[in-house]
Amino acid sequence: MHPLLHRLTDASRRFRWCLCLPAVLLAWAVCGPACCDRAFYSALCGITGIAGEGQEVRLLDSAAPRQAPPAPAQAAPAVAYLSLDAATCFQNFSSMTPGPQELSVLLDKLRRRGYTALALSAPLAWDDNSGEMARELLCHMVEQFPQHAVGLRGRTAALADATPRALTQYAIPAQNIQGAATGLPSANKPFPTALADSPDALPFHWAADWLEDEPATHAATARNLPLLARWNGAVVPTLPLRLAMERRGLSAENVQVEMGRQIHIGDFSLPIDTQGCTELSAESAVKIPLADLLKEDIPLAESSCVVVCQSAPANSEEQMQALSGADENRARALACVLAQLLSPAAPEQAEESALTLRPCPFPRDFNTAAWSLFLLAALTALLSTLRRRWRACILAALLLALLITAHSAAESGLHLEITRLLAAWTLLTACCTMRRGA
Numbered sequence: 505m506h507p508l509l510h511r512l513t514d515a516s517r518r519f520r521w522c523l524c525l526p527a528v529l530l531a532w533a534v535c536g537p538a539c540c541d542r543a544f545y546s547a548l549c550g551i552t553g554i555a556g557e558g559q560e561v562r563l564l565d566s567a568a569p570r571q572a573p574p575a576p577a578q579a580a581p582a583v584a585y586l587s588l589d590a591a592t593c594f595q596n597f598s599s600m601t602p603g604p605q606e607l608s609v610l611l612d613k614l615r616r617r618g619y620t621a622l623a624l625s626a627p628l629a630w631d632d633n634s635g636e637m638a639r640e641l642l643c644h645m646v647e648q649f650p651q652h653a654v655g656l657r658g659r660t661a662a663l664a665d666a667t668p669r670a671l672t673q674y675a676i677p678a679q680n681i682q683g684a685a686t687g688l689p690s691a692n693k694p695f696p697t698a699l700a701d702s703p704d705a706l707p708f709h710w711a712a713d714w715l716e717d718e719p720a721t722h723a724a725t726a727r728n729l730p731l732l733a734r735w736n737g738a739v740v741p742t743l744p745l746r747l748a749m750e751r752r753g754l755s756a757e758n759v760q761v762e763m764g765r766q767i768h769i770g771d772f773s774l775p776i777d778t779q780g781c782t783e784l785s786a787e788s789a790v791k792i793p794l795a796d797l798l799k800e801d802i803p804l805a806e807s808s809c810v811v812v813c814q815s816a817p818a819n820s821e822e823q824m825q826a827l828s829g830a831d832e833n834r835a836r837a838l839a840c841v842l843a844q845l846l847s848p849a850a851p852e853q854a855e856e857s858a859l860t861l862r863p864c865p866f867p868r869d870f871n872t873a874a875w876s877l878f879l880l881a882a883l884t885a886l887l888s889t890l891r892r893r894w895r896a897c898i899l900a901a902l903l904l905a906l907l908i909t910a911h912s913a914a915e916s917g918l919h920l921e922i923t924r925l926l927a928a929w930t931l932l933t934a935c936c937t938m939r940r941g942a
Contacts, residue, residue, distance in 0.1 A: 538563070540923040545861060545914060554914050555859045562860045563919050581846055584619070584805035585839035586610070586792045588626070588814035589831035596794050602814075603630050604638040604699070610812070611645040613797055619810040622646065623747045623842060625655040625713050625835075626814035628697040639699045643707055653747040655713025656703055658691030658735070665693045667736045668703040670710035674746060674756050675738040683763030687778035689718030690734040711746030720779055722834065729841045731767060732780035742780075744838055745769070748845035751809070765862075774844065782841065789839035809846065811839045861919035880928060887936045895936050903929060 542563055549555035588610075590600040597606055611622070624646065646652055656668065667675075691712065700706050712733040715721045720730050721742070731745040739761070741749060749759070752770055760768040764778045774782045790805035797804065813835035887895050906929065910920050 583809045583839040583843040584807040585811040585835045587835035604642045608641045608645045621809040622649040622652040623811045630698045651750045653711045654708040655743040656710040657695040657714045659716035661693040671740045681761045688734045688780045691715045711743045713743045728781040730780040744842040784840045788843035789836045864918045
């Protein structure tokens with residue numbers, strides 16, 4: 505080919521791309537990336553069957569913070585709680601820590617007053633040796649509740665103990681957990697109790713509860729509590745979730761967890777963060793004064809579930825006063841979380857008519873943008889050194905990989921900012937085409 509004709513051909517090719525690129529950018533500016541993304545995913549989900557026939561596809565705005573699911577249509581049921589803090593116990597028992605006999609009497613009174621579900625959060629540690637009879641009496645009173653769960657207190661030790669069987673039986677299967685569970689509170693060794701050397705020796709329905717090295721489980725404020733914990737690496741339910749599962753007749757296989765997003769308990773869902781905590785939407789706990797419980801003629805809260813919370817023994821009156829407020833808040837927090845878990849309505853029911861895709865969680869900062877531009881420039885330079893046929897194959901493979909990734913993300917309930925990625929691919933193709941291949 506004549507050199508002049510060859511230059512004219514190259515110039516016409518360059519001129520073609522110079523016209524094509526502004527047209528693409530103009531269409532993008534007019535329609536908007538969000539509009540193009542919606543149109544792409546509506547077509548993709550419709551063709552591949554991800555969305556049902558006539559089902560609308562909605563994309564959550566990646567720039568806006570994720571909103572928690574709407575509150576249930578029906579109010580959460582109230583759950584009664586009894587706080588056996590040191591100050592209250594001293595006023596009624598002349599002792600800062602009631603022993604197993606006193607605790608058994610209180611549980612019997614609660615059962616006789618109509619409470620059928622019990623969540624017991626107590627260290628079960630006493631200074632004196634109460635004997636075998638007191639142990640059997642307390643175990644008998646706990647088992648009198650048709651549904652019950654007892655909190656197992658633990659810590660993280662250098663030498664771990666075997667996970668108790670009651671926790672292993674209710675561990676959430678690994679395939680039911682999406683995302684990293686490393687942010688959950690953890691323990692690997694239970695605290696000893698005065699009733700038995702091992703939790704497996706007691707007929708209790710144990711659940712992870714107060715963990716020594718995890719402030720989130722102490723609940724100094726009644727705002728949230730973790731629903732999940734890690735025990736020797738296994739993800740297990742905490743006290744309120746364990747009782748709610750038993751109350752609903754659900755096993756661990758019925759629980760689906762999306763870390764940092766939500767937890768599905770059967771047909772019910774609640775938002776959770778990376779620590780497994782859920783924000784309390786309303787105050788739904790009713791306190792039972794200990795003095796009223798001891799008097800049979802005073803009516804108590806109208807509820808079938810009760811949380812009994814007792815702190816560790818206090819060594820002095822100053823420590824007793826300091827712990828009383830935290831004990832009260834923790835008991836109320838346990839009751840509020842349990843009430844929310846027993847709420848009769850599922851928050852996700854309002855979104856059944858539409859398929860909602862969340863944005864893929866990846867960083868959106870200056871460093872990410874700078875590295876993306878660097879990689880795009882490096883890929884352009886690399887492709888420019890290849891033959892034309894290899895460039896075409898690699899560009900086609902990149903486009904195919906992008907479409908497959910978008911489809912996989914849609915199946916997982918996520919969406920990519922596909923318009924920007926396609927624009928970057930178009931720019932890459934244009935730059936490689938304008939260069940002369942070998």
